[in-house]
Amino acid sequence: MTDKAQWVEWFPGLSRLDAPTKQLLLTRSTIVTVPKDTTIFGPGNSPENMLFLLDGTVRVQQVSDTGHEIVLYRIEAGQSCVLTTACLLAYDAYSAEGITETPVDAAAIPRGVFDDLVSGSKPFRDFVFAAFSKRITDLFLMIDEVAFQRLDVRLADKLIKLSGGADMVATTHQKLSVELGTAREVISRQLQEFQRRGWIAQARGSVSLLDRMQLQQLADHNAS
Known part of the structure; x- marks a missing residue:
């Protein structure tokens, strides 16, 4: 599938949404293109959009006060960013940075649309928390590797x-x-x-x- 105008169909959880919700996502979203090696978010910034990656790879990494870095995870095409999800849900700022490793295309939906769908659409809420749960599990595995292996x-x-x-x-x-x-x-x-x-x-x-x-x-x- 190459038609980015119908990007919701690229995400299995979103493709099962009802037609009005799909249409809301499509009409209120913006397709953004970001060059390689661009910092798309960083510590202290608050997310204004939920990003759904259509093409490319984003590296999410933590940087300590001493400059020590560790890769937390990567976002691939067909995925959303769990850190952005967490910050949107908590109305909090980012604590890590996201850097494009390749040119990236993503669909961005505004915070207000995200809030409305999380509160009003169970299928959308299920999609968000399923992705959130999987990534949290991956992060615990990474912590285990760093600490014990x-x-x-x-x-x-x-x-x-x-x-x-x-x-x-x-x-x-x-x-x-x-x-x-x-x-x-x-x-x-x-x-x-x-x-x-x-x-x-x-x-x-x-x-x-x-x-x-x-x-x-x-x-x-x-x-x-």
Whole structure:
């Protein structure tokens, strides 16, 4: 489906809404296009719209007072932002930032429409809270990984996932540290150990996977 004018049909929960509610979403929404590497929200800002992502990817990350960063989750096409949902429901400001990793198209509905539908449409309310519940569960899993799982296991797993089946990952030590919620120096030491074992080779801005089997065996500890 490519007709963004009928974007509600891209979201299974919204496509089951009654015709008047669908029409309200379509007539009151605005399709916005945002370039890559744009901060679309940040700490201290209050959301004025609920965003439904149609194309692209948005990275949501937390930044501490000391500048330490950790990726909380990513929003893909066909998803909404749980942090925006939480802020809209609580009339609160953002505590994290959202940055576009690719060019993004999204449907934006005003806060007033969101409020009216949450209070007046059970199917819409069910859609909002189902997405909210799933993302909260994902966040608890991430907290468990950061707090309790070995970094070498998590790093091996992240390299394999980022590779997408290829033999090379375009990334940096800093980006990996943000992904895994640790210091860049810690990532550097662990990558050096992987390289010493002959599992990877490093170059500026990239990591080559030389022994995917060994990395996969280590990553499989995530599931054990």
